[in-house]
Each structure stands twice: as structure tokens, then as C-alpha cells.
Amino acid sequence: MQSLIYIKSALRALHTQRMRTFLTTLGIIIGVMTVIAMMSIIEGMNRYVYKVLGNIGSNTIYVQKYQWQMGPGGHKSRKEWREIAKRKDLTKEDAEAIEELPSVDLATLTQSTRGAQVTYRDNKIDIQEIEGGTIKYLKILNYAVVKGRGFVESDIAFRRQVAIVGPYVVDNLFKKGEDPLGKNVSMGSYKFTIVGILEEKGSFMGQNVDNKAIVPLTTLKKFVRRRSRYRVWGAPSIVAQVHPDYTVNESQQDIEELLRARRGCKFNEENDFALNTQQMILDAYNKITRGIFIAMIGIASLSLLVGGIGIMNIMLISVIERTKEIGIRMAVGAKRKDIMFQFLTEAIVLTVTGGIIGILLGFGLSKLISILTPLPASTPFWSILVGIGFSASVGVFFGIYPARKASKLNPIEALRRE
Numbered sequence: 001m002q003s004l005i006y007i008k009s010a011l012r013a014l015h016t017q018r019m020r021t022f023l024t025t026l027g028i029i030i031g032v033m034t035v036i037a038m039m040s041i042i043e044g045m046n047r048y049v050y051k052v053l054g055n056i057g058s059n060t061i062y063v064q065k066y067q068w069q070m071g072p073g074g075h076k077s078r079k080e081w082r083e084i085a086k087r088k089d090l091t092k093e094d095a096e097a098i099e100e101l102p103s104v105d106l107a108t109l110t111q112s113t114r115g116a117q118v119t120y121r122d123n124k125i126d127i128q129e130i131e132g133g134t135i136k137y138l139k140i141l142n143y144a145v146v147k148g149r150g151f152v153e154s155d156i157a158f159r160r161q162v163a164i165v166g167p168y169v170v171d172n173l174f175k176k177g178e179d180p181l182g183k184n185v186s187m188g189s190y191k192f193t194i195v196g197i198l199e200e201k202g203s204f205m206g207q208n209v210d211n212k213a214i215v216p217l218t219t220l221k222k223f224v225r226r227r228s229r230y231r232v233w234g235a236p237s238i239v240a241q242v243h244p245d246y247t248v249n250e251s252q253q254d255i256e257e258l259l260r261a262r263r264g265c266k267f268n269e270e271n272d273f274a275l276n277t278q279q280m281i282l283d284a285y286n287k288i289t290r291g292i293f294i295a296m297i298g299i300a301s302l303s304l305l306v307g308g309i310g311i312m313n314i315m316l317i318s319v320i321e322r323t324k325e326i327g328i329r330m331a332v333g334a335k336r337k338d339i340m341f342q343f344l345t346e347a348i349v350l351t352v353t354g355g356i357i358g359i360l361l362g363f364g365l366s367k368l369i370s371i372l373t374p375l376p377a378s379t380p381f382w383s384i385l386v387g388i389g390f391s392a393s394v395g396v397f398f399g400i401y402p403a404r405k406a407s408k409l410n411p412i413e414a415l416r417r418e
Helices: 002-015 018-056 078-085 092-099 135-140 153-157 167-173 217-223 248-262 278-321 323-331 336-372 381-407 411-416
Strands: 060-064 104-120 123-133 145-148 162-165 184-187 190-198 212-216 237-242 274-277
Touching (some): 018 381, 092 104, 092 237, 104 167, 123 135, 123 217, 135 237, 153 217, 167 212, 190 212, 237 248, 274 278, 278 323, 278 336, 278 381, 323 336, 336 381
Parallel strands (some): 123 212
Antiparallel strands (some): 060 237, 060 274, 145 190
16 A cells, blocks of 8 residues: 555656656657567567578478588688589489488488579569479478479479479469469470469568479479589589487488598598588577677667666756655654655656556557568567566666655755745
8 A cells, every 4th residue: 555655646746747757758768669679570580580490491401512601701712612612512322321311301402593584475583593302302391382283203203394483483473363383484495384382481581482493303404504603502402301309410410421431531621511400590690689689788778877867867856846845744754764765666657657658669669660671570578578677677776866865854954945
């Protein structure tokens, strides 16, 4: 009951100076709004990234000529790329040997080419990537065909010119409502018949995942001419799915030992191949978001510091303005701790009110950003608690000094104050 009395008294005191109260809490509002908005965006991006990588397969290992490099230090010199290009190509026999490992469930050879133009009648689009795959390839990468069919053994054996395309290709190449199945399209100078449409996956790290076509690996090999500039990016690679009874690290170690033996790597030589996983993407992504989060905390801390100083200043002014009121309360029996808790409660109510407004504005700002930009947003419940906790902590920290000063006033001198 005593706490409710303090809160009601604080609300009345703050209500009498509405404009001053708003200006005082502005720093708190901006700080909490920044925290909530950034947390919502980071949380939304985290969920989206984990969803996309989960759809691709977090238990997938990519065996390639080069190591994925992201972030600072990720650029190689021309000399390094030339050395990588000289490495032996991975083969179908390598994939078959990897698949025989107990720690590997499935493995298959794959290859891709970039920058093809797809044409249907008068419509043309530039496709990001044409992937050469097999029946196992679709299973390993969790490619779901929502319309039509996937590959069959005869497609691979007879090198049929058939293609499975992403929904972006369908939406931009065909008229609305037109069935693309069975239609012949040109990819570069070659004709392909569309036999399947992939499930929509959206975009990832600025790239549209649905802007692709998958053709039989044997067919792609028939058309792709290995020029020198394709010796790295267009080189064959292997995708392997980890057996459920083993971890990704265990499977990686088995694959590394097998390939070193098959490719004749000496004990003192580095691998002439690279093993890549989705975890590498997640690690690079987490580094980026961690940097954003630290910057956000820094900006929010400065804003909360400014807001806290403003609150301490306004509470000191309030103590001076209400000196006579403090004296009267002491004269009728109020103890020093009652005066202290009264002003401390006012400071906390002031900052928590600003925090609540900041939470609402941060939530609205994150939603607006998700509508106007590709950035997704999702406000976790714990971020609301963090916002309220931050604002309450500022109220306690910056409200103690004015509250103690009010409680130490001499009641006789306070009553004499005009």
C-alpha cells in the first residue's frame, strides 16, 4: 500500500509538469527505442538466417577447391587464386568413396555455372546460377519440388536437357497463370524443357535464392567448356550429408583423411581441397551482428546517460521547488526514509514511463523498417523486459542523489523556505 501511495504521489507530481517531464525523459525514450528497434531487427534476421540455412541443411559438407572466406581478411591475391586453380578436380569416384564412409549418409558430385540468360519467347531474364545435380543432390540440399517432378535416373543417364527452376524464374519469365511445365526455354544457346518448380525460399544475404535452375549434372558437363577463368568457380565439387549418428566435425575429419590419402597429400603438405559448412556462414554472420549489437549498446548507453543526467538535474530542481512541502511532511511525522523513497519513486516512475514510450516507438520503428526494407523484424518478449529494466536502473542510479538530498533537509529550515 505504501508503494502505491508513492507511485500515485509521483504521478501527480509529474503530471503537473507535463512538458518538463516529456523533455526530461526524451533521452530515455531515444535510448530504449534504439535498443528495442535494433534487437527486433537482429532477432528477425537471426530467425530468417537460421530458417534459410535449416532449409538448405545444417548437416551438409561442401568439398571444394577453395575455402569460403567472409569478412575481414577474406580476399585472396591473384597468386593465391592461381595456386588454387591448379589443384586437381574432384571426381565422381571421390564422391562415391566419401559416400562409403560410415559418417556420411549421402554424397554426390555437382557443378555449376553462372551468368546465363534464360529466354522464353520475347521474355528474357538473367539467371544467377545454373546448377548441375543428381537425384541425391536434390535430397542433400533439401530442394523440394512443389510442382512437376524431380530428376529420374534416365535424365542423368541420357543427359536429357530438362531443368528444374526456382519460382523467381517462373514469375519473371512467364505470364501470370501460365503453366511453365513442359515449356522449352533457352539457357544461353541451349534448349531445356522445364519439368519441375522448386519451393520458394526467398533471399539470403542480398541474393535471391529462387533465381536459379538445376539441370542434370551429365547434361551440364556436356555443355560447359572449361575455360581458365572457370577453373575455380566452375570446378566440380562434392556435397555430402552427415549421417545422423555422427557430428559434422567427425564427418569432416573422416572426409579429410580419405581425400588426403586419395589425392596423395604428404603428411607435411596442406590440403589441396577445402571443406566448407553452413556453420562458417553462421560464424561470419554472428560476427557482423555482434558488432552491430555492440555499436547499438554504445549508442543507447550514451542516450541513457544523457537522459539520466537530465533526470538527476530535474529531480534536484524538484527538491528545491518542493522544499516547503518536504518540511511540512516531516513536521507531520514523515521519516527521512519516506522522503527518500518518495523522490526515488518519482525518478523511477519518470524513467519507466520513458522506457514504455521507447518500447512502443521501437516496436513501431522496427515494423516500419521491415515494411519499407528487406530487413525482417521480430520483437522478442525478453527485449521488452530489458528495456524496462534499463530504464528502471537509470531511475535508481540517477535518482538516489536527489532523493538523499531531499531526505537530509532540516525540517525547520525547510518550513521557513518561501
